[in-house]
Amino acid sequence: MTLKIYNTLTRKKEDFQTLEDEKVRMYVCGPTVYNKAHIGHAMSAMVFDIIRRYLEFRGYSVLHAMNFTDVDDKIIHRANELGVDPFELAEGYIHEFEDDLEALNVLQPTIKPRATQEIHTIIAMIEDLVKAGFAYPLNGDVYFRVRKDADYGRLSGRNLDDMRSGARIEVDNRKEDPLDFALWKSAKPGEPFWDSPWGPGRPGWHIECSAMNLHHLGEQIDIHGGGNDLIFPHHENEIAQTESLTGKPFARYWVHNGMLQLGGEKMSKSIGNLVSIEEFLSHHTSDTFRIMLLNSSYRGPLTYNEETVAQAERGLERLHSALRPALPEAAGAAEPTLTALQTQMEAAEAGFIKAMDDDFNSAGALAQLFELVRSINQARAAGASNGDLQPAQTLLRKLSGVLGLCLEEKTSQSGGGADPFIQLLIELRQELRKEKLYPLSDLVRNRLAELGVILEDSKDGVSWRWQ
């Protein structure tokens, strides 16, 4: 079995072949930190977290870089609005985003470079591009000369002449071509700056990623990721800069996640239809969000609304249902039941890998987990003991973990301290039921439910769990 990945560059699924055996270099574009991160950012980070976890599951060691753009126009404007230092502003949002990712159970990237920490590399790269004729200084700015790059437009499937006619950009007549983009921007009064051969200024947006890649991962990488709104111009420009300099293919696989849709539109800072990560997590768990992602293709748009969240929440509960213990007084299941469970375990694991190997088809993989859930619940209903269920439950936990799901047990805030008292109330209620004092037994059940303890009667006894 080979892993296949959809490559934006070729618009095809391709066999995954790394530059170096069993090692993956992956660079994912992170956010520009001028504001609170929203769940669209969470989606992108989580998609690549899932990809990383799966690659690791498949035996690769993954060098995972995610950058922060911590100096740019928006940050400067926002800092001026608030009357604070732009670097402090950025720093604050970086920490906030890191906390968000931890709360979302997204693995820490191996390296987290920042634009402001790569200024030397950036300047050196720009100098080399100027020397090689791919860039030209202009009144303290430096621009990339797109006409010099014969391949320009390859990633986004455009050509310079088409864009020229359709572009809505305000043309800067000083530039040789309207599509030439800034590598270095001269500083206006009051703006943060670094000294450079072209005067005080700061890096353009695209060059930082090229420089960070070159510095931390090398001239060539395996996977370059980000949201599909970055394909043009950002990633197109990264390719232009890096390949013009190295003469080698930059990234082997360009991987792009789809956009989160809220109210039929892409969630974005400029439209203002935002749900912050913090806001989402104050009402829902990270697993709920992850289920939403897993249930659809990472490349397509993701519909976000109250109903899809609720559906994910119920689906998650179903996964949890399989992890519940055997029925009280279960005597062990008959041979055919256990054989069926064993068969399903093998089918689920194989199906899981087959699905994920096909361009990270997480919806297909999730379906396999649900099949396993059904088998486990069937076995439990057929009287399987905890020992009977345990291997299948372990497999379910393992495969869920590969997708980054926690499936953590819900417990009371105070730990297990309440357990004996809950047991006592259950015993009491059972006595009331024996006496057919149902209004009283229901009162116990209802009051416990209000406290978050769910009682479930069965013919073999009573089980309970935290809601």
Add this chain to the structure above:
RNA sequence: GGCGACGUGGCCAAGUGGGAAGGCAAGGGUCUGCAAAACCCUGAUCACGGGUUCAAAUCCCGUCGUCGCCUCCA
């Protein structure tokens, strides 16, 4: 206007040539004092119109529609 993606049951969605996954919701049933959970059962002429093929949700052409990019964006 240019480039790209997509349109599958009430909802979210897999599936890209030969049996239409899975989840949620709904209805029926088993269990049960009731409830809940779990389990069983029930459902789709795959946007529309042509074409290729023994065979099309899947390939080709056209139409309609949705979304993204073309300006900062995950």
